[in-house]
Amino acid sequence: MSKRTEIATLGEFGLIDHLTQRIQLKNATSIKGVGDDAAVLDYKDKQTLVTTDLLLEGIHFNLMYCPLKHLGYKAAVVNFSDIYAMNGTPKQITVSLGISKRFSVEDLESFYDGLQLACDIYGVDIVGGDTSASLTGMAISITCIGEAEKEKVVYRSGAKETDLICVSGDLGAAYMGLQLLERERQLFKGEKEFTPDFSGKEYILERQLKPEARKDIVEQLALAGIVPTAMIDVSDGLSSELLHISKQSNTGCRIYEERIPIDYQTAAMAEQFNMNLVTTALNGGEDYELLFTVPLTCHDKVSEMKGVKVIGHVTNASLGNYMVTRDGNEIELIAQGWNSLKE
Amino acid sequence: MSKRTEIATLGEFGLIDHLTQRIQLKNATSIKGVGDDAAVLDYKDKQTLVTTDLLLEGIHFNLMYCPLKHLGYKAAVVNFSDIYAMNGTPKQITVSLGISKRFSVEDLESFYDGLQLACDIYGVDIVGGDTSASLTGMAISITCIGEAEKEKVVYRSGAKETDLICVSGDLGAAYMGLQLLERERQLFKGEKEFTPDFSGKEYILERQLKPEARKDIVEQLALAGIVPTAMIDVSDGLSSELLHISKQSNTGCRIYEERIPIDYQTAAMAEQFNMNLVTTALNGGEDYELLFTVPLTCHDKVSEMKGVKVIGHVTNASLGNYMVTRDGNEIELIAQGWNSLKE
Numbered sequence: 001m002s003k004r005t006e007i008a009t010l011g012e013f014g015l016i017d018h019l020t021q022r023i024q025l026k027n028a029t030s031i032k033g034v035g036d037d038a039a040v041l042d043y044k045d046k047q048t049l050v051t052t053d054l055l056l057e058g059i060h061f062n063l064m065y066c067p068l069k070h071l072g073y074k075a076a077v078v079n080f081s082d083i084y085a086m087n088g089t090p091k092q093i094t095v096s097l098g099i100s101k102r103f104s105v106e107d108l109e110s111f112y113d114g115l116q117l118a119c120d121i122y123g124v125d126i127v128g129g130d131t132s133a134s135l136t137g138m139a140i141s142i143t144c145i146g147e148a149e150k151e152k153v154v155y156r157s158g159a160k161e162t163d164l165i166c167v168s169g170d171l172g173a174a175y176m177g178l179q180l181l182e183r184e185r186q187l188f189k190g191e192k193e194f195t196p197d198f199s200g201k202e203y204i205l206e207r208q209l210k211p212e213a214r215k216d217i218v219e220q221l222a223l224a225g226i227v228p229t230a231m232i233d234v235s236d237g238l239s240s241e242l243l244h245i246s247k248q249s250n251t252g253c254r255i256y257e258e259r260i261p262i263d264y265q266t267a268a269m270a271e272q273f274n275m276n277l278v279t280t281a282l283n284g285g286e287d288y289e290l291l292f293t294v295p296l297t298c299h300d301k302v303s304e305m306k307g308v309k310v311i312g313h314v315t316n317a318s319l320g321n322y323m324v325t326r327d328g329n330e331i332e333l334i335a336q337g338w339n340s341l342k343e
Numbered sequence: 344m345s346k347r348t349e350i351a352t353l354g355e356f357g358l359i360d361h362l363t364q365r366i367q368l369k370n371a372t373s374i375k376g377v378g379d380d381a382a383v384l385d386y387k388d389k390q391t392l393v394t395t396d397l398l399l400e401g402i403h404f405n406l407m408y409c410p411l412k413h414l415g416y417k418a419a420v421v422n423f424s425d426i427y428a429m430n431g432t433p434k435q436i437t438v439s440l441g442i443s444k445r446f447s448v449e450d451l452e453s454f455y456d457g458l459q460l461a462c463d464i465y466g467v468d469i470v471g472g473d474t475s476a477s478l479t480g481m482a483i484s485i486t487c488i489g490e491a492e493k494e495k496v497v498y499r500s501g502a503k504e505t506d507l508i509c510v511s512g513d514l515g516a517a518y519m520g521l522q523l524l525e526r527e528r529q530l531f532k533g534e535k536e537f538t539p540d541f542s543g544k545e546y547i548l549e550r551q552l553k554p555e556a557r558k559d560i561v562e563q564l565a566l567a568g569i570v571p572t573a574m575i576d577v578s579d580g581l582s583s584e585l586l587h588i589s590k591q592s593n594t595g596c597r598i599y600e601e602r603i604p605i606d607y608q609t610a611a612m613a614e615q616f617n618m619n620l621v622t623t624a625l626n627g628g629e630d631y632e633l634l635f636t637v638p639l640t641c642h643d644k645v646s647e648m649k650g651v652k653v654i655g656h657v658t659n660a661s662l663g664n665y666m667v668t669r670d671g672n673e674i675e676l677i678a679q680g681w682n683s684l685k686e
Contacts, residue, residue: 013678031390032496032498035499035591036429036498036499036500036575036591037394037425037426037428037429037499037574037575037576038392038393038394038425038426038428038429038431038487038489039392039393039394040390040391040392040429040491040496041390041391041392041393042390042391042493043386043391044388045387047374047383047384047385048383048384048385048386048391048488049381049382049383049384050381050382050384050435050437050470050471050486050488051380051381051382051437051471052437052439052471052472052473052484052486053439053473054439054440054441054473054475054482054484056441056475056476056477056478056482057478058478059441059475059476059477059478060475082380082381083380083381085380085381086379086380086381086383088381092393094393094394094395094486096395096396096397096484097397098397098399098402098482127393128393128394128395129395130395130396130397132397132399132402132403133399133402134399134402135399135400135401135402135479135480136478136479136480137478137479139397139399139441139482139484141395141397141439141482141484143393143395143437143486144381145391145393145488146381148383150385153374153375153383155375155379156378156379156380157379231380232379232380233380248378248379335356
């Protein structure tokens, strides 16, 4: 059995010191990190981007199948994704944790290992946070601060008629990964010796458990000299994010079913589960891909970009938001979003 | 009975729109607030301060005696206090909420009313956040961003031997307010018609339920041309905060029992509860006063400042951290801090 050190042996200040002692600041903009009343940053002439996420056990993650190291990694990355979606670069995070006695010091070390790994890969500093007791489940709140040049910040509101709609990577995989994990968890119930069958499904599992943010896409756009007219990250599903852009840009859209990028593992899994593949890709969520619009003149440039697909175009608002199916029908896009409070 | 609108009638996006629609940005540094992947701020040549706090129901607050409007006010103010403790000015907050079905839309409106009131009084913008379901209690995570001129940021680490130790306001009142509320809650149990007896105890209740951050002290210091050598806000108790300054400044301290500012309501309540008054003032916590050190040459200036008291001086680290009692004995200062995880 692995080592278990009770949190009580360290106490509050001891625990924070223990978890944060290995942190080394690497960004020139991080003037002062953990250990004072506030972190101090210096962004000089760049603009500051701030985003925050609250993750609660049982709602956003299930520790039955989400290892704490992966959870730490994912919790950081989903915040980086929001900064990239502004065409910015994440630079710092603060991390607040609510934890109960059932967690050991080693558990929290694993969580911090995941956080730190993500921060090392994406070049981000952990500059502050708060650790406190929780009466029930684990609560994780991360705030990410990033920078962008003033003229290069991309909002959701800048899409124009005739702009091309582009998306990175592929969609629906993380959602199918979650369905698979849930199925295995149900099967596992009551069985002592159970080995879940994950072979050939590694990609969709990784998309669910250890997603990446599209730093590479933001870098490619910069290299190509493209500043998108609008951008958002796909966290609630393609459909929902398209509607955000349309609403805030006062535009409409047409996307083409045949252009929506879907991995074969996602398709195979949807078939096994007897689920509609396109619905999965439109509404699955947790893809953390970038959805953006560019002027028509950028067509050749974006077509050449690795991992980017043109899936449709921006229209006048009066034309609504539709997906054109393979057989030429038009289906209206609807936001599914999150509705945990309805259940 | 007051109106109760179920959150489910609005849905996620509807709820966020509803709660944030009245928000108007007032600071020139707030470029873009709620409604995109991240908020956009522009601090130009000033440094950026970031602090964050996670408040969990049952640990940090009890809705039995803490009205939601007060909770919203307090949740904002305790973060402002951290920014003032860096000698900065709070400018923006992001607010993440985890809520269960037992809360109505009206409940959340009350919470936001409290937040907004605090933001109006202190000149702060709400620029982002996240609202999600919670399986159990309420979770509140607030991140506050503020600014300071580069040369005027005050850390915990700058105290020097012979510096004067100053504290604002008075100590121990919030803690005694909490004791009173807890007593009345115990008495209330099982009783249908119960009117708690709070007359003559308004000050300690207000200190607990609706604390203020010491904006005025930071302004007075600026007017007097004083940049403290070290500063911290008193959230975990005077004793604990003095030890933070000593540890980070590599110094020691002597404070004088007779100099510790205590309100008469605090003293009366401690007497009723048969509690040691000085222990209460040293370890009570949640005072949100400012504890700071200034060079000896500032003696006359700080002595004249309203609401500031000199309580001791900084010594060489080898002399340790002690309180000199009224009868001339020396008692070593110990950090009590938070130890909810020990229970």
